[in-house]
Amino acid sequence: MDEIPGQTYLADCRARAAFDLLGNTWSPVVLWALRDAPRRPGALRTRIGGISAKVLTETLRRLEHNGLVERCSYPESPPRVEYALTPLGRTLLPALETLGVWGSRHGDAVLAAQDRAEESPR
Amino acid sequence: MDEIPGQTYLADCRARAAFDLLGNTWSPVVLWALRDAPRRPGALRTRIGGISAKVLTETLRRLEHNGLVERCSYPESPPRVEYALTPLGRTLLPALETLGVWGSRHGDAVLAAQDRAEESPR
DNA sequence: CAGCATCCCGGCAGATACTG
DNA sequence: CAGTATCTGCCGGGATGCTG
Numbered sequence: 001m002d003e004i005p006g007q008t009y010l011a012d013c014r015a016r017a018a019f020d021l022l023g024n025t026w027s028p029v030v031l032w033a034l035r036d037a038p039r040r041p042g043a044l045r046t047r048i049g050g051i052s053a054k055v056l057t058e059t060l061r062r063l064e065h066n067g068l069v070e071r072c073s074y075p076e077s078p079p080r081v082e083y084a085l086t087p088l089g090r091t092l093l094p095a096l097e098t099l100g101v102w103g104s105r106h107g108d109a110v111l112a113a114q115d116r117a118e119e120s121p122r
Numbered sequence: 123m124d125e126i127p128g129q130t131y132l133a134d135c136r137a138r139a140a141f142d143l144l145g146n147t148w149s150p151v152v153l154w155a156l157r158d159a160p161r162r163p164g165a166l167r168t169r170i171g172g173i174s175a176k177v178l179t180e181t182l183r184r185l186e187h188n189g190l191v192e193r194c195s196y197p198e199s200p201p202r203v204e205y206a207l208t209p210l211g212r213t214l215l216p217a218l219e220t221l222g223v224w225g226s227r228h229g230d231a232v233l234a235a236q237d238r239a240e241e242s243p244r
Numbered sequence: 245c246a247g248c249a250t251c252c253c254g255g256c257a258g259a260t261a262c263t264g
Numbered sequence: 265c266a267g268t269a270t271c272t273g274c275c276g277g278g279a280t281g282c283t284g
Contacts, residue, residue, distance in 0.1 A: 014229030015222035019150045021232065022221075024256070028141045042265060055257060057267060067235020073266095081266065088231050095224050098217045099144075100137035107136030109210050110143065113189020146276065164245060177277055179247060195246095203246065 018095060021066055026051055026059040028096055031068065031085070035093050038072070038084035068092065140217065143188055148173055148181045150218055153190065153207070157215050160194070160206035190214065 022028045026048075033039065033047050045056055060083055063069035068089035074080045085093075144150045148170075155161065155169050167178055182205055185191035190211035196202045207215075 013225075015225040016151065017225035017229035017232055018221040019144060019147075019225075022141060023145050023147070025141075025145070026257085029138065040265085041267090052258060053265090053267075054259085054269095058256085065236060065239045066232055067239070068232075078265080088228060088235070091228055092224060095217075095220045098220045099140040102214060102217050103135075103137040103139035103141075106210060106213055107139035110139055110188055110190075113210070114187060116189070117187045148277085162245085163247090174278060175245090175247075176249095176279085180276080200245085 018092070021068065021092075022096075024059065024062065026055060027063060028099070030056070030059050030063065031089060031092065032096055032100070034069065034083060034085050034089075035096075038082040040080065040082055044083070063089070140214070143190065143214075144218075146181065146184065148177060149185060150221070152178070152181050152185065153211060153214065154218055154222070156191065156205060156207050156211075157218075160204040162202065162204055166205070185211070 022031075029048055029051075030044065033044055039047070041053070041056060041060070045051060045053065048056075051059075060069060060071070064071055064083075067086060070084050070086050072082045072084060074082070144153075151170055151173075152166065155166055161169070163175070163178060163182070167173060167175065170178075173181075182191060182193070186193055186205075189208060192206050192208050194204045194206060196204070
């Protein structure tokens with residue numbers, strides 16, 4: 001991270017790439033739901049829960065556009081569509097897990113801080 | 123926020139807390155700029171670069187509201203204001219660094235994928 | 245220099261209905 | 265079941281100007 005002399009924490013820096021990719025509400029969730037195996041959109045929706053079909057396809061398109069996810073359509077009967085992580089997308093999984101662990105561990109503290117901030121002297 | 127029984131990669135889950143906190147464009151950058159020592163807003167602006175005063179205060183307010191950053195005003199002459207990471211905010215630094223390292227390492231691959239995706243169907 | 249008030253814009257996300 | 269097309273609301277972010 002300190003490879004870039006004196007500017008690593010600045011606004012324009014490749015170190016921010018991950019944040020831009022994961023900044024959308026559903027991108028991390030979808031990536032995480034794909035971590036074991038390729039999935040069909042319907043299966044993703046069931047697995048994730050609370051995401052609309054439109055938003056799911058939008059998210060998948062975005063991930064595909066960024067090279068993190070691959071779309072595979074199989075001309076069978078009935079036709080089948082699956083989405084899978086690319087090798088690049090797979091390199092992101094450890095970082096995702098790190099953040100997930102942090103959330104599980106400190107999520108309560110964040111909620112507590114929010115409550116504190118909202119109750120106190122408005 | 124509904125609570126859905128099930129596994130940790132679902133939509134509503136404390137594992138997503140970190141993404142909600144860092145989902146804003148500038149939150150990660152500001153946190154990272156605060157990692158060594160408390161800073162004054164002016165110093166932060168210079169250090170970060172490319173952030174407007176308004177957006178910086180908004181970001182700091184949000185981080186403060188979430189318990190990641192603390193605002194300290196010193197009644198000196200001239201009056202001084204500093205922002206510092208809270209202990210909770212400091213626990214986030216390793217995860218930030220993980221993502222930063224990923225970006226430095228794979229940012230180019232993402233850019234390449236984007237270029238590829240934008241040239242082909244056009 | 246800190247910070248707030250306004251106006252504006254664009255993108256994310258949700259709901260709904262429709263096509264193959 | 266996969267995917268698209270509208271329409272809508274919300275919020276983050278930028279620009280500018282004003283106050284203490």
